[in-house]
Amino acid sequence: MDQLLSAIFAGTSRGAIYALVALGIVLVWRGAGVINFAQMGQAMFSTYVASNLIMHGTSYWVAFVVALIVGTVLGAAVDLLVMRPLSGKRSSAMMASPAMRGTIPVIASLGILGLLQSAAGMIWAAEERGFPTPVNSLGLSINGNVMPFTAFDIFVIGVVLFTLFVTTIFFQKTGMGLAMRASALNPEVARLSGIRTSSVRTLSWAISGAASSLAGLLVTPSANLSPNTLDLVLIIGFTATVIGGLDSLPGGVIGGFILGLVISFINVYDSPSDVFLAILAFLLLVLLVRPQGLLGSKEVRRV
Amino acid sequence: MLKIENLVTEYGAVKALDGVSFTAVQGKITTVIGANGAGKSTLLRTISGLERAKSGTISWADNSLIGKAPESIVRTGIAHVPEGHAVISQLTVAENIEMGALFRRRKHRTDVKQAIEEVYELFPRLAERNKQLAGSLSGGERQMLAISRALVSRPQLLLLDEPSLGLAPLVVEQIIQTVNDLCRKSGLTVLLVEQNANTALAVADYGVLLSLGKVVANLPAAELKADASLRAAYLGY
Amino acid sequence: MLFFWVIFFLGKVFDPYNQGQLSVVLMFFIGILSITFLTGLSGQISLGQGALMAVGGYACALGVLNFGFNYWQSIIFSVLASLVAGLILGITAARLTGPYLAGTTLVIALAIPSLANRFESVFGGDVGLSVDFGNPPQWLVNATGEIGFEQWQLFATLPFASVALFVALNLIKSRTGRSWRAVRDHEIAASLTGINVQRMKIFTFVVASGFAGLAGAMYGLRGIVGPSVYPISLSLSLLTGAVLGGLRSVEGAFIGSVIVVFLPDLIEKVTGNWQLAPQIGNFLPAMVSSLLLILTVVLNPAGVAGAIHHRRSRHK
Numbered sequence: 122m123d124q125l126l127s128a129i130f131a132g133t134s135r136g137a138i139y140a141l142v143a144l145g146i147v148l149v150w151r152g153a154g155v156i157n158f159a160q161m162g163q164a165m166f167s168t169y170v171a172s173n174l175i176m177h178g179t180s181y182w183v184a185f186v187v188a189l190i191v192g193t194v195l196g197a198a199v200d201l202l203v204m205r206p207l208s209g210k211r212s213s214a215m216m217a218s219p220a221m222r223g224t225i226p227v228i229a230s231l232g233i234l235g236l237l238q239s240a241a242g243m244i245w246a247a248e249e250r251g252f253p254t255p256v257n258s259l260g261l262s263i264n265g266n267v268m269p270f271t272a273f274d275i276f277v278i279g280v281v282l283f284t285l286f287v288t289t290i291f292f293q294k295t296g297m298g299l300a301m302r303a304s305a306l307n308p309e310v311a312r313l314s315g316i317r318t319s320s321v322r323t324l325s326w327a328i329s330g331a332a333s334s335l336a337g338l339l340v341t342p343s344a345n346l347s348p349n350t351l352d353l354v355l356i357i358g359f360t361a362t363v364i365g366g367l368d369s370l371p372g373g374v375i376g377g378f379i380l381g382l383v384i385s386f387i388n389v390y391d392s393p394s395d396v397f398l399a400i401l402a403f404l405l406l407v408l409l410v411r412p413q414g415l416l417g418s419k420e421v422r423r424v
Numbered sequence: 425m426l427k428i429e430n431l432v433t434e435y436g437a438v439k440a441l442d443g444v445s446f447t448a449v450q451g452k453i454t455t456v457i458g459a460n461g462a463g464k465s466t467l468l469r470t471i472s473g474l475e476r477a478k479s480g481t482i483s484w485a486d487n488s489l490i491g492k493a494p495e496s497i498v499r500t501g502i503a504h505v506p507e508g509h510a511v512i513s514q515l516t517v518a519e520n521i522e523m524g525a526l527f528r529r530r531k532h533r534t535d536v537k538q539a540i541e542e543v544y545e546l547f548p549r550l551a552e553r554n555k556q557l558a559g560s561l562s563g564g565e566r567q568m569l570a571i572s573r574a575l576v577s578r579p580q581l582l583l584l585d586e587p588s589l590g591l592a593p594l595v596v597e598q599i600i601q602t603v604n605d606l607c608r609k610s611g612l613t614v615l616l617v618e619q620n621a622n623t624a625l626a627v628a629d630y631g632v633l634l635s636l637g638k639v640v641a642n643l644p645a646a647e648l649k650a651d652a653s654l655r656a657a658y659l660g661y
Numbered sequence: 662m663l664f665f666w667v668i669f670f671l672g673k674v675f676d677p678y679n680q681g682q683l684s685v686v687l688m689f690f691i692g693i694l695s696i697t698f699l700t701g702l703s704g705q706i707s708l709g710q711g712a713l714m715a716v717g718g719y720a721c722a723l724g725v726l727n728f729g730f731n732y733w734q735s736i737i738f739s740v741l742a743s744l745v746a747g748l749i750l751g752i753t754a755a756r757l758t759g760p761y762l763a764g765t766t767l768v769i770a771l772a773i774p775s776l777a778n779r780f781e782s783v784f785g786g787d788v789g790l791s792v793d794f795g796n797p798p799q800w801l802v803n804a805t806g807e808i809g810f811e812q813w814q815l816f817a818t819l820p821f822a823s824v825a826l827f828v829a830l831n832l833i834k835s836r837t838g839r840s841w842r843a844v845r846d847h848e849i850a851a852s853l854t855g856i857n858v859q860r861m862k863i864f865t866f867v868v869a870s871g872f873a874g875l876a877g878a879m880y881g882l883r884g885i886v887g888p889s890v891y892p893i894s895l896s897l898s899l900l901t902g903a904v905l906g907g908l909r910s911v912e913g914a915f916i917g918s919v920i921v922v923f924l925p926d927l928i929e930k931v932t933g934n935w936q937l938a939p940q941i942g943n944f945l946p947a948m949v950s951s952l953l954l955i956l957t958v959v960l961n962p963a964g965v966a967g968a969i970h971h972r973r974s975r976h977k
Binding site for chain 1: 706753756757759760761763764765767769771772774776893897900901904944945947948950952954958962
């Protein structure tokens with residue numbers, strides 16, 4: 122029984138992180154039509170900055186905030202420096218076909234990922250480092266009984282739920298949130314309504330950057346920090362969005378939690394090396410039955 | 425006052441607008457009519473900034489609109505209601521309307537509230553349905569919504585693209601009358617593109633007849649309506 | 662044909678290290694061709710070509726070790742195996758587009774090495790299986806004199822690369838090539854002209870996998886076939902090479918493979934005397950190639966080959 126509970130909690134806590142990553146991916150996908158593979162690279166970079174600060178004596182929370190700021194800035198920078206010039210190239214032959222128009226920014230994001238990883242390697246060398254947690258990460262004791270989850274797990278789940286809550290309020294109840302939704306759904310009408318869609322797009326990138334930094338900060342304590350550690354997280358987060366439906370924020374979040382649980386169960390009841398096979402099987406199953414993901418919307422094709 | 429001179433817009437090698445010149449008189453309804461493919465929609469899209477003109481001038485209140493982005497042009501007091509997909513189906517009626525006023529909210533908070541109220545008074549059906557998704561509205565209601573979205577930005581110039589498209593005659597009548605009343609009461613300048621020349625010429629003060637990207641006639645509406653030869657040649661009846 | 666003799670000549674002239682590099686160029690060339698077909702000509706993105714190379718590599722190794730094929734037969738076997746893998750991949754993935762496709766290929770790319778670990782007894786787990794090209798046949802030695810190990814690697818790879826080049830050029834010119842381009846540029850229009858889009862997409866995957874498998878087999882014949890030989894960065898390198906050289910042409914694929922293989926050497930030569938700290942030195946090639954990738958995509962998406970074509974057409 123304990124094993125089951127422990128698997129569920131670990132799965133939910135990891136799932137929360139994947140949900141956060143998925144959030145970042147869907148934000149940029151809806152806001153800019155790009156899959157940002159560099160996302161966790163940004164997270165890794167900002168976590169390194171935080172780690173550096175902590176190593177020099179700064180408090181965890183200050184470093185936390187700084188990392189979030191770095192992530193936000195990196196996100197905006199990617200849009201301003203790379204993506205905007207790219208979309209200015211609409212007229213060149215390469216970008217003419219819709220298939221390529223989606224592919225090329227993805228390739229660019231892979232390049233940015235490589236850049237960030239090699240930069241991190243250069244600045245901080247590739248040794249693995251630990252990363253502290255603000256609360257105890259060992260088994261939690263309540264009234265003398267050891268619980269199958271840790272205070273850190275609760276912290277993670279709490280932070281993610283809070284973030285999701287804030288994000289939902291932002292999108293549904295604020296003017297800027299409305300502007301972002303409108304720009305993603307129908308940029309032409311949005312522009313005719315006076316919405317500066319390019320600024321809104323940069324904001325999507327920035328928010329996505331913040332979300333991924335947050336995910337990086339939350340996941341790193343349990344996996345050491347090195348230029349490549351977060352690759353796996355990105356891949357699983359991305360799979361979560363595909364499963365949940367790429368254009369659906371709630372879908373991505375649900376996908377994240379589902380995958381977290383699936384992986385946790387495989388880890389506990391089967392062997393860790395089967396994880397990818399399980400993910401693949403799950404992914405194929407979902408896509409076979411619903412190619413647009415669980416909550417995704419069917420594409421409207423204009424001839 | 426909107427003044428257009430020698431406007432040329434190209435789609436690849438095709439000149440959709442080939443040297444269009446005319447003036448839209450302040451506070452009056454000018455209708456742009458012509459057969460399909462004459463360039464009417466392109467004209468509106470070029471004015472509102474969705475299409476880039478190859479050459480020519482567009483001056484609005486003594487400022488040039490050429491090269492400006494649509495979101496900036498809206499801020500100069502021009503609102504464009506494009507044909508077809510002019511509302512966002514996945515947002516509610518209220519959100520669609522709110523969207524049109526977003527850019528004014530910071531400076532004109534009270535006036536924005538006022539504008540939204542006025543638009544609900546103008547189209548009570550929208551007030552009834554204001555929490556519904558725009559996609560669930562009927563064609564006529566959607567057109568009303570699109571016009572509302574434009575109106576809450578308090579424009580001085582309204583660009584209306586084929587409001588009658590796909591709508592029943594009674595509904596079209598209602599909408600056109602509402603726009604007409606609005607124009608007479610508030611001094612709104614209207615540039616109305618219409619396939620249905622009859623309906624348009626019934627309310628318009630001036631008419632511009634386009635054919636293959638060129639202005640063939642630019643006359644007071646009554647004269648245009650009366651000219652049988654023009655009608656036969658370009659409008660087919 | 663010209664290609665064949667030029668490389669042959671270079672093979673005699675280069676020193677052993679560069680001979681080895683040149684053979685890797687050829688292998689990458691074939692691998693990158695798979696991306697040229699899939700992405701450049703047909704518009705589908707796959708992040709798993711490296712894994713397909715692994716399939717080829719493993720098939721070849723198994724062929725040699727378990728089935729006792731000699732290396733010619735093994736290579737053919739591995740191509741067949743990858744064609745099958747491509748078929749499976751194609752059927753699964755052809756219904757998907759854009760990011761869904763990218764994601765699925767990515768997960769597949771990660772799942773295949775897991776498979777290797779799962780069935781350790783067959784696939785040799787982390788360590789992998791060792792195979793190599795064997796010794797050059799006597800008649801060749803008689804004809805051209807002593808042949809070193811890397812040189813033999815090069816000569817053995819060369820005929821396959823030439824065949825691949827030949828097949829590629831013909832495919833592009835053929836009706837298949839035109840159909841690919843039609844599907845890439847406007848799927849709906851293409852289907853209206855009677856092209857069975859689904860089948861075309863699957864076919865593309867099959868062909869691309871065949872090429873990737875061939876590349877992988879030869880890559881493995883350099884000595885080892887194992888998960889560390891076909892990491893996820895391999896897929897990335899293939900993609901980088903394709904983009905840098907030019908996604909849409911065979912020349913681009915070749916230029917790309919040259920760049921990808923020789924870039925680290927070039928960087929070393931330039932910075933060798935600069936006394937860089939090891940951490941910088943280690944990551945410099947990756948940084949340079951990432952920067953090049955970004956710059957190419959933003960400034961000149963058609964790659965080097967595209968720029969050459971552009972210049973040539975301007976001077977007409």
